[in-house]
Amino acid sequence: MEQLIQHLKHFHQLSEALQHNLERYFTKVVLPKNELLITEGSVCRQLYFLETGCLRGFYNLDGKEITHWLGFENDFVTSFHSFITQQPAVENIQLMEGCVLWAISKETLGGLFEEYNEVERLVRIAYEKYYIRLEERFVNSQFRTATERYEHLLQRAPHVVERVPLGYVASYLGISQETLSRIRGRL
Template sequence: MERLLQQLKDIHHLSTEIQQQLQECFTKTVLPKGEFLITEGKVCRHLYFLEQGCLRGFYNLDGKEITHWFGFENDFVTSFHSFITQEPAVENIQLLEGCILWAISKESLATLLNTYHEAERLVRIAYEKYYIRLEERYVNAQFRTATELYENLLQRAPHIIERISLGYIASYLGMSQETLSRVRSRL
């Protein structure tokens, strides 16, 4: 919980009162590698803070898994569309390592947002960061070659290369594993 509070304090000042409320609202969840936080077709009812471990978000398309994001320590993760709209998720979130997460329900978060202005600011900043990552990813996918995508990943997020299997990385970059192997051999 200390790591979560520190991460939130790094985003914006927190009063003692809201820190106490946050401790009451978040629940610690420990899950093993391979578990799913959410599966397509189910409504996502929690927002998670990832204290330890890594996971991936992916879609199923014509029997093929398409990885579209990874989450690591200090990330807030959820199926955002499902969490916000309370409609069934179209994505899956799977743990790639054993994880320690802190979960807050949509209802508890709504109560915090309605009660504390500083909570509203925290969530707004978190959503802004999420949106920026999403837009950067979209622009990269549209305008970069396979080599540029991999070089960008090496420069921007080398921890992904160290912790994630090449099959998932290839899917994330929108290329086949063979193409990724060719790109890697040329560098």
């Protein structure tokens, strides 16, 4: 919980009362590698803070898994569309390592919005970070070659290739595993 509090303080000051309530309302969740945190078709009712571990968001398309985002320590993770709209998720979230997460329900978070103005600001910042990641992914996929996408990944997040299986990295980059192997061989 201390890591979550420190992470939030990086973005905005927290009152003592809010810190106390965050400790009361967030629930620690420890899950093993390969566990599915969220499955398509279910409604996501929790927002998670990832303390340790890594996970991926993926879609099933014609029997093939398409990894569209990766999460690591200090990320807020959920199926954002499902969490916000309370509609069934179209994605799955799978743990690639054993993870320690802190969960808060949508209802509890809504109650904190009413009680503490700074919570709205913190959630807005989390949503902004998520939006920026989505836009960066879009720009990468539309305007960079496969080699440029891989080089960009190595520059911005080298830990990804150390912690994520190459098949998932290839899917995340929008290329085949064979293409990724050729690119890695040339670099």
